[in-house]
Amino acid sequence: MTYSKEVAERIFKALSKFYDQSERIPISSAHLSGVSYENIGEEGLYFINEILKEGKVAVYTTVNPMGADIYDNIFGINDKFLKRQREIMDAFLRLGVTDSFTCAPFDYFQIPIKNSHVAWAESSAAVYANSFLGIFTNKESALSALASAILGETINSGLHSQINRRTVMKFDLKDVRNEVEAGIYAYYISKLVDRPFSVKMRNEMDSIMKKSFCGALGAVGNVSYFKTKAYLTNEYSIKKEDIKKEFNELCTANSGEIIILGCPHWNHNEIENFVRKMGQRNLRKDCLIACNKRAQNELITRFGKETLNKRRIFLFKNACPIFSPLLKEKGIKSIITDSVKAAHYYRLRNIRVNLKPIQKIIKEETE
Numbered sequence: 233m234t235y236s237k238e239v240a241e242r243i244f245k246a247l248s249k250f251y252d253q254s255e256r257i258p259i260s261s262a263h264l265s266g267v268s269y270e271n272i273g274e275e276g277l278y279f280i281n282e283i284l285k286e287g288k289v290a291v292y293t294t295v296n297p298m299g300a301d302i303y304d305n306i307f308g309i310n311d312k313f314l315k316r317q318r319e320i321m322d323a324f325l326r327l328g329v330t331d332s333f334t335c336a337p338f339d340y341f342q343i344p345i346k347n348s349h350v351a352w353a354e355s356s357a358a359v360y361a362n363s364f365l366g367i368f369t370n371k372e373s374a375l376s377a378l379a380s381a382i383l384g385e386t387i388n389s390g391l392h393s394q395i396n397r398r399t400v401m402k403f404d405l406k407d408v409r410n411e412v413e414a415g416i417y418a419y420y421i422s423k424l425v426d427r428p429f430s431v432k433m434r435n436e437m438d439s440i441m442k443k444s445f446c447g448a449l450g451a452v453g454n455v456s457y458f459k460t461k462a463y464l465t466n467e468y469s470i471k472k473e474d475i476k477k478e479f480n481e482l483c484t485a486n487s488g489e490i491i492i493l494g495c496p497h498w499n500h501n502e503i504e505n506f507v508r509k510m511g512q513r514n515l516r517k518d519c520l521i522a523c524n525k526r527a528q529n530e531l532i533t534r535f536g537k538e539t540l541n542k543r544r545i546f547l548f549k550n551a552c553p554i555f556s557p558l559l560k561e562k563g564i565k566s567i568i569t570d571s572v573k574a575a576h577y578y579r580l581r582n583i584r585v586n587l588k589p590i591q592k593i594i595k596e597e598t599e
């Protein structure tokens with residue numbers, strides 16, 4: 233047995249104790265977190281580089297974004313960080329993961345077949361997988377997903393079992409009109425539930441609303457599965473003032489120095505929609521959109537990089553702007569975003585947030 237498999241076995245042993253369950257089931261894919269140097273630092277780099285030196289993933293595996301756009305360092309992140317981030321990327325690629333570096337692996341990469349079991353670590357992706365893709369995963373930690381990827385198995389616990397997927401509370405989301413409201417409702421619900429729940433939607437959520445809902449739900453609390461239904465009875469009624477209160481806690485500024493979009497990652501269609509909605513107008517501030525490299529390739533053929541940059545749109549490729557030294561290095565203290573998940577994390581980092589939907593961003597931040 234290789235040393236990396238031994239380490240993975242030790243992680244599983246600890247998990248089995250924790251879950252009081254030793255039965256394992258095969259997985260069809262894994263998604264790993266713990267990729268940004270901002271998060272894992274020297275210790276994490278040492279772990280992947282040295283401890284897992286001869287390791288190989290046993291199943292199709294995608295990975296989370298990095299802490300910087302290492303291909304085009306337009307925002308001037310320091311060289312040491314970029315060097316370390318590249319080393320982390322290389323170490324993951326040596327493990328045999330797919331060159332993905334995204335928190336929305338369902339957009340460009342192999343989607344596991346329905347009803348299959350996977351081990352996905354990114355919280356927003358785990359909620360999305362369970363709730364919209366019909367696959368089964370727990371919200372894995374960086375270590376448990378890594379062990380699963382190496383062994384091709386997971387512990388048969390939590391949301392892998394039908395009995396734990398029974399929904400208890402029911403919510404009517406009739407008032408949800410945009411991605412910020414979708415995120416705020418999810419953020420509020422996450423504080424009320426400790427088991428899967430059902431939501432009734434009047435209108436189908438668009439792709440960014442879905443990502444926003446899953447991102448916010450995954451960011452707080454422990455529930456990674458909900459069902460959407462057209463009809464519910466005895467639903468819990470969410471008061472408008474409670475939603476307003478959540479919003480006011482996250483929206484802490486009237487404006488911001490930079491616009492940050494793409495949390496979770498936008499695909500090229502979502503970015504193209506945003507650009508088309510801008511019409512002939514240009515942004516007044518730099519707008520960074522987090523996305524996968526493949527989204528940029530598609531967009532460049534449609535718009536050209538210079539045209540996007542002239543309009544002050546910059547793609548932050550294969551990277552996450554939140555778990556990044558980006559704002560600290562630029563001395564930025566306030567941002568504009570449409571992402572409740574981003575607002576949640578920025579608040580924890582003392583960054584002031586102007587939270588508003590794309591439509592309002594275009595109205596207020598373009599000329």
Ligand code: F3S
Binds near residue numbers: 553
């Ligand atoms: Fe993705 Fe980073 Fe947001 S990993 S979901 S862009 S916090």
